[in-house]
Amino acid sequence: MPSKTVCKTVHQYSKLPIPKEDMDKLLEIAEDYRKVKNYVYDRYSGIGSLAKIYPGYTVQNEMTKSGFRAELGLPSVYFYLAMFEALVEIRGQWSRTKSKVLELVGKNENFTPEEKHYLRFVLKVANVFDGVLNQKPSDLPKEIQRQQDMLAEAVDTDKLNRYLRRQVRKYHVRPHMDRASGFAVSERAYRYGEKDRCCGIYISTKEKRKRVFVALTDKNQYKSQIYIKPHPQESRITIDVPVGVSVRGYSDYVNQVGVSMGIFTMLTTDQGHEYGKNLGAYQTEYAQWIRSRQSSYHKNRMANPGRKKYEAQKGRYVEQIHSYINHELNRFFEEEKPQIIYIVKLPRKQPGGVNKKINSNVGLWQRGYIRKRLEQKCREQSVDLVEVLGKDISRECGSCGARGQKEKGLFTCPKCGYQEEEKTNTAKNALNRGRSGRIVNRSGQPRET
Numbered sequence: 158m159p160s161k162t163v164c165k166t167v168h169q170y171s172k173l174p175i176p177k178e179d180m181d182k183l184l185e186i187a188e189d190y191r192k193v194k195n196y197v198y199d200r201y202s203g204i205g206s207l208a209k210i211y212p213g214y215t216v217q218n219e220m221t222k223s224g225f226r227a228e229l230g231l232p233s234v235y236f237y238l239a240m241f242e243a244l245v246e247i248r249g250q251w252s253r254t255k256s257k258v259l260e261l262v263g264k265n266e267n268f269t270p271e272e273k274h275y276l277r278f279v280l281k282v283a284n285v286f287d288g289v290l291n292q293k294p295s296d297l298p299k300e301i302q303r304q305q306d307m308l309a310e311a312v313d314t315d316k317l318n319r320y321l322r323r324q325v326r327k328y329h330v331r332p333h334m335d336r337a338s339g340f341a342v343s344e345r346a347y348r349y350g351e352k353d354r355c356c357g358i359y360i361s362t363k364e365k366r367k368r369v370f371v372a373l374t375d376k377n378q379y380k381s382q383i384y385i386k387p388h389p390q391e392s393r394i395t396i397d398v399p400v401g402v403s404v405r406g407y408s409d410y411v412n413q414v415g416v417s418m419g420i421f422t423m424l425t426t427d428q429g430h431e432y433g434k435n436l437g438a439y440q441t442e443y444a445q446w447i448r449s450r451q452s453s454y455h456k457n458r459m460a461n462p463g464r465k466k467y468e469a470q471k472g473r474y475v476e477q478i479h480s481y482i483n484h485e486l487n488r489f490f491e492e493e494k495p496q497i498i499y500i501v502k503l504p505r506k507q508p509g510g511v512n513k514k515i516n517s518n519v520g521l522w523q524r525g526y527i528r529k530r531l532e533q534k535c536r537e538q539s540v541d542l543v544e545v546l547g548k549d550i551s552r553e554c555g556s557c558g559a560r561g562q563k564e565k566g567l568f569t570c571p572k573c574g575y576q577e578e579e580k581t582n583t584a585k586n587a588l589n590r591g592r593s594g595r596i597v598n599r600s601g602q603p604r605e606t
Contacts, residue, residue: 162401163536172355172372174392179369182362183387183394187337189231189363190239194334196225197243202250202331204290210251211283213244230363234346238382242341246332254329255280261324271311278308279321289318290325339386349378358396360385390465406539407494414495415588417580420522423485425580426493427588433485436478436523443474444521482527486534495540498531499591501583502544545590551583 175183201209201216209215217240220226226236262268262276279285285305288295297305346361347368356376359368371394384397415427420440423433450467535542554561554570561570568582569575577585 162403163533164399165402165533165537167377167398167400169358169377169396169398170374171393171395172357172374175371175394177392179371180387180389180392182364182369183360183385184337184389185363186231186235187340187385187387189229190235190340191334191337192229193225193231193236193239194243194246197240198247198332198334201244202247204287204325207251207283207287207290210244210247213241216240216244232346232361232363234343234361235340238341238343243332250330250332254325255286257328258321258324269312271308272313272317275308275312275314276317276321278305279318289321292318339384341382341384343382344380347383402537404537404539410494410538410540411496412494413497413588413592414493414499415584415586415591416498416500417584417587418500418524418527419580422580423482423527424489425578425584427581427585429578429581430493432489433482435481436485439478439481440521440523443478446474447471447521478523479526482523483530486527486530490534490538490540497541497543497591498535499543499545499587500531501547501550501587543591545587550586550590551579553586554582556585 197216197220200206206216209219217237220236220240226233229236259277259280262273262280265273268276279289282297282301282305284295284297285301287293295302295305342360348359350357350359350370352370352372355372357370357372359370361368373396379398379400381399386395386397388394417425419425421434421437422431423436425431450470532542534540549560551563551568552560554568554573554575556575557570557573559570559572561568561572561575563569563579566579568577568579
């Protein structure tokens with residue numbers, strides 16, 4: 158059964174300037190929060206702690222005995238949240254390291270299929286991976302041990318294990334937090350209330366039984382773990398709150414839609430419908446402004462090092478683009494009424510070429526934000542979002558599947574004579590590939606059957 162709710166982040170903002178004394182108390186918590194995370198990074202992000210970070214209770218016990226919390230004088234509600242947050246990021250870094258090594262193994266033509274199979278097995282099984290990196294025997298169930306022995310018989314394990322350790326040393330990065338950006342707060346460490354007829358929130362500090370009151374711009378109250386971001390230069394804070402949003406299902410959402418993403422037109426469907434036609438104009442204006450301001454800043458850096466106006470204007474540009482993206486996505490769902498959306502899996506960003514202007518425009522493309530918002534809206538509206546293989550998809554004919562030619566944005570198939578705009582043809586191929594079952598990843602909320 159699918160989940161009835163999906164998580165969504167809402168924001169709350171302080172209403173009045175926060176007194177310096179209270180802001181210093183919040184900044185002190187944020188700084189100690191940073192120290193705890195860096196302590197965990199330094200102590201547990203290496204290969205010797207691989208067995209400890211899953212699920213993390215060993216780390217919790219060791220941190221409790223270390224006396225580090227008493228040294229900082231940090232309340233436990235902040236100390237353990239910082240610790241587990243650091244563990245999550247360490248696990249994420251190990252996942253990225255494994256993905257990078259797995260990618261290199263697949264591209265290495267010097268390995269035989271048996272050698273690649275063995276390396277992939279080691280990267281997949283956590284206990285085996287730990288044993289190889291630390292050069293110690295692995296404690297495995299009989300079935301997995303039997304499979305490892307079978308794979309090891311066909312390859313030179315010493316050579317492959319040395320290769321694996323070498324790649325991990327090269328690509329694994331220990332996380333580090335340079336500045337205190339904020340801190341998480343559990344339900345026990347805050348409460349909503351009123352003071353001097355202002356609605357706000359009371360936040361625990363390092364002083365026992367003393368809380369800082371911050372007036373808020375709204376009267377909403379939540380009961381979940383929140384994240385506080387202090388902005389000392391502006392004497393304000395922002396609060397990120399995760400809330401559960403009910404999943405909505407619509408009986409008239411029955412269509413299967415192929416979608417192609419673009420820089421100048423945000424989305425083009427397999428029927429040729431376009432959404433976000435002005436995205437390119439917004440992004441071009443934004444990129445031109447960025448280039449002009451960067452040039453002016455570097456010329457006058459010694460005379461005027463301030464960036465407050467620049468950051469404010471930049472935020473307005475980004476907010477304008479994001480507002481337009483969300484408006485067009487809402488229009489897409491209302492008009493297309495999709496049950497399943499097939500979208501091309503885009504490649505990673507490639508190294509820049511010689512044209513700095515084009516590189517700048519592509520670098521500021523909001524494709525990550527578009528994908529994130531599309532996935533969120535699919536989950537909220539019970540729509541399946543399916544990624545399909547994107548290799549050479551724009552060169553295939555959307556009618557017969559033969560290889561065609563692209564010229565000036567127009568696709569032509571020499572076999573069947575099919576002609577259409579390149580982006581529409583790409584969207585049709587996304588739909589065709591999805592229906593044929595060549596699916597990479599299913600990102601949306603599954604629909605009840």
